[in-house]
Amino acid sequence: MRWTLKPKPSEEKVKQLAQALNVEDFVATLLVQRGIGTFEDAKHFFRPTLANLHDPYLMKDMEKAVSRIEKAIANQENILVFGDYDVDGTTAVSLVSSYLKSYYPNVATYIPDRYDEGYGISFKGIDFADDNDFSLIIALDCGIKSIDHVAYAKERNIDFIICDHHRPGAFLPEAIAVLDPKRADCNYPYDELCGCGIGFKLIQALGKNRNQTITDLISYLDLVAAAIAADIVPMTGENRVLAYFGLQVINANPRPGIKAMTHQLKKQTLDITDVVFIIAPRINAAGRIKHGNHAVELLTEFDFEQAQQFAAEIEAYNTERKDLDKLITQEALLQIEDNQEQKRFTSVVFQENWHKGVIGIVASRLIETYYRPTLVFTKSGDKYAASARSVKGFDVYNALEACSEHLEQFGGHMYAAGMTLKAENYQKFKNAFEKIVQETIHPDQLIPEIAIDTEINFTAITPKLTRILKQFEPFGPQNMTPIFLTKNIKDTGYGKPMGKEEEHIKLFVKQNNSEGIAAIGFGLGAKFDLTTNKKPFDALYCIDENEWNDKISIQLRLKDIQ
Missing domain, CATH: 2.40.50.460 (OB fold (Dihydrolipoamide Acetyltransferase, E2P))
Structure with a gap:
C-alpha cells in the first residue's frame, strides 16, 4: 500500500472556515478538501434540501421528451420502458414505469436478456415493440451510441426517447429526445447523474407539467439512492441530495420490494454501505443469474407478501452468484499463475464456460490480488465478451478506445467497461491492450494507494x-x-x-x-x-x-x- x-489546502481558507463553523481546523481541512470553502457551501453540504435540485427543463431535449410522452398519452399509444439488466437500469425502469402507470395504463417494461441480447438497446427488443404495437420506447441507462437501433426503430414507426449518462460518441442517435448531461451541447448544471437519476429528472419534468411538486415524488427516491450507490457515481451535488433523501425513504418507508430484501436485517438504520453491499448485489443477481425482469417485478410490486416471494427467489439467485464468483475467481487466479502472467501490466483471462453474469465481479476480485487494469472474457454466442475493471487514476475506457480496431463493440466509464470481439481477434487485442497500458500507465498506479x-x-x-x-x-x-x-x-x-x-x-x-x-x-x-x-x-x-x-x-x- x-x-x-x-495536499494541504490554504491555511487561510481553513482558518476562515473553522471560525465560521466553530469547528477544529482539521475538520475545516476535511471540508475544504471536498470543495466546501464557505459557510454557505457548508450549509448545503450538512443540510441537504430538495430545493437544491436543478430545474429538469435545464436539460437539453427535456421539453421534447415531455411533449412526446404527453402526446403518446393523449393518443392512447403504448409506451415501452426499456433499460439495462444492472441495478441502474432496473431501478430506472421500475421508477419511470411505475410513475407513468400511476396515471396511464398503457405502459410495459422490457429488460434485455444479458446472454441472448447483451448490453443496451437490442434489435430483439425493438422487434418486440413492433410486434406488440408500441410506438414509443423510453430507453434508460443505455442508448447513447445506439444509432443503428434507433434508425431500425424509425423504419418501423417507433419513436425513441433516450435517457443515458454514458459518454456519447461522435454522433447522437436520431431519437425524438436525447437526455444526457454529458452531451457537448447540454448545459445542465450537473453531469454526474446515473441512469436512474436521469429517469428521475424525466419524471420530475413530467410532474411539473402536472402541477406536482418535488414532495410528490419523494417516494421514488429509494430507487434513485440504490442506483447512485451501486453505480459508483460521485457523491456530490444532486447525487448527494438524492441519495440523502433516498436513504431516508429506505429507512422510514421503503417500497415493499426493498422492505422485503431488508426487513430481516438486525440493523435499525441502513447507510449507503448497506445499500452497496446488501441491496445492490441482490437487485443485480436477478440479471446476472436469471433475468433482470425479476428485479423489476420485485421493485414494482406493491403487495408485501408477493414482494417477499420475489425477494426469496432473488436471495437464491444471489447465493448462486456468490458461489460462481468464488469458483471463477479461483480459476482465473490459477490461469494468471500458470501462464506466468504476473509480470504483465494487465490481467486478461478467458475461459469459454465462465458465467457471463459474474465476470465483472471476478475482474474486481482479480484487482484485489494483482492490482492492474483487468479484463475477464467468456464466450457469448460465437463471440467473446468481457468486463473490464480499472485501478485508481487509470482510464480503461480510453485504453479500449485505443485498441478498438480489434473490438466489435465497447462502452462504459473510466473504471468499468464492457466489450465484445471476434474469437480470432482475442490474442491481437490482448497484445494491443497490454502495449497501450504499458505505455500510458504510471508505475505508481500499479500500487494500491490509500x-x-x-x-x-x-x-x-x-x-x-x-x-x-x-x-x-x-x-x-x-x-x-x-x-x-x-x-x-x-x-x-x-x-x-x-x-x-x-x-x-x-x-x-x-x-x-x-x-x-x-x-x-x-x-x-x-x-x-x-x-x-x-x-x-x-x-x-x-x-x-x-x-x-x-x-x-x-x-x-x-x-x-x-
Missing part, C-alpha cells in the same frame, strides 16, 4: 467529532469516508487475531497518555506482529461507531498499519 497525504485526509492525535477523537463526521454522510466517490493518520500508537496488550484463518485483528490502542480506543482491522491479520509487545506503530483508520448490547462506543476501523 502507498500512503499518500492529500489517500489520507489528515493526520490527527487521539485527543481529537471526541463524541462531537463523531457527530460531525456522521453529517458528512452519505459517503461515496469525491466524498469518501475520511481516513486519518495517527503516529506512534501502541496496543495495550489486549490485541488478538480474529477469524477462522486469523485474517483479521482486534486491538485496544493508546497514544501517549490518551484513553484507550478499540480498533478492528479486517484483512490485516498478516500485520498482527507489528502490534505485539507494545511496539509503537502508525495507523490509518476511519472513525466508526460500534453498537453492542444497546451501547454505542467509538471504534477505529483500521485500513493499514506500518
Whole structure:
C-alpha cells in the first residue's frame, strides 16, 4: 500500500472556515478538501434540501421528451420502458414505469436478456415493440451510441426517447429526445447523474407539467439512492441530495420490494454501505443469474407478501452468484499463475464456460490480488465478451478506445467497461491492450494507494467529532469516508487475531497518555506482529461507531498499519 497525504489546502481558507463553523481546523481541512470553502457551501453540504435540485427543463431535449410522452398519452399509444439488466437500469425502469402507470395504463417494461441480447438497446427488443404495437420506447441507462437501433426503430414507426449518462460518441442517435448531461451541447448544471437519476429528472419534468411538486415524488427516491450507490457515481451535488433523501425513504418507508430484501436485517438504520453491499448485489443477481425482469417485478410490486416471494427467489439467485464468483475467481487466479502472467501490466483471462453474469465481479476480485487494469472474457454466442475493471487514476475506457480496431463493440466509464470481439481477434487485442497500458500507465498506479485526509492525535477523537463526521454522510466517490493518520500508537496488550484463518485483528490502542480506543482491522491479520509487545506503530483508520448490547462506543476501523 502507498500512503499518500492529500495536499494541504490554504491555511487561510481553513482558518476562515473553522471560525465560521466553530469547528477544529482539521475538520475545516476535511471540508475544504471536498470543495466546501464557505459557510454557505457548508450549509448545503450538512443540510441537504430538495430545493437544491436543478430545474429538469435545464436539460437539453427535456421539453421534447415531455411533449412526446404527453402526446403518446393523449393518443392512447403504448409506451415501452426499456433499460439495462444492472441495478441502474432496473431501478430506472421500475421508477419511470411505475410513475407513468400511476396515471396511464398503457405502459410495459422490457429488460434485455444479458446472454441472448447483451448490453443496451437490442434489435430483439425493438422487434418486440413492433410486434406488440408500441410506438414509443423510453430507453434508460443505455442508448447513447445506439444509432443503428434507433434508425431500425424509425423504419418501423417507433419513436425513441433516450435517457443515458454514458459518454456519447461522435454522433447522437436520431431519437425524438436525447437526455444526457454529458452531451457537448447540454448545459445542465450537473453531469454526474446515473441512469436512474436521469429517469428521475424525466419524471420530475413530467410532474411539473402536472402541477406536482418535488414532495410528490419523494417516494421514488429509494430507487434513485440504490442506483447512485451501486453505480459508483460521485457523491456530490444532486447525487448527494438524492441519495440523502433516498436513504431516508429506505429507512422510514421503503417500497415493499426493498422492505422485503431488508426487513430481516438486525440493523435499525441502513447507510449507503448497506445499500452497496446488501441491496445492490441482490437487485443485480436477478440479471446476472436469471433475468433482470425479476428485479423489476420485485421493485414494482406493491403487495408485501408477493414482494417477499420475489425477494426469496432473488436471495437464491444471489447465493448462486456468490458461489460462481468464488469458483471463477479461483480459476482465473490459477490461469494468471500458470501462464506466468504476473509480470504483465494487465490481467486478461478467458475461459469459454465462465458465467457471463459474474465476470465483472471476478475482474474486481482479480484487482484485489494483482492490482492492474483487468479484463475477464467468456464466450457469448460465437463471440467473446468481457468486463473490464480499472485501478485508481487509470482510464480503461480510453485504453479500449485505443485498441478498438480489434473490438466489435465497447462502452462504459473510466473504471468499468464492457466489450465484445471476434474469437480470432482475442490474442491481437490482448497484445494491443497490454502495449497501450504499458505505455500510458504510471508505475505508481500499479500500487494500491490509500489517500489520507489528515493526520490527527487521539485527543481529537471526541463524541462531537463523531457527530460531525456522521453529517458528512452519505459517503461515496469525491466524498469518501475520511481516513486519518495517527503516529506512534501502541496496543495495550489486549490485541488478538480474529477469524477462522486469523485474517483479521482486534486491538485496544493508546497514544501517549490518551484513553484507550478499540480498533478492528479486517484483512490485516498478516500485520498482527507489528502490534505485539507494545511496539509503537502508525495507523490509518476511519472513525466508526460500534453498537453492542444497546451501547454505542467509538471504534477505529483500521485500513493499514506500518
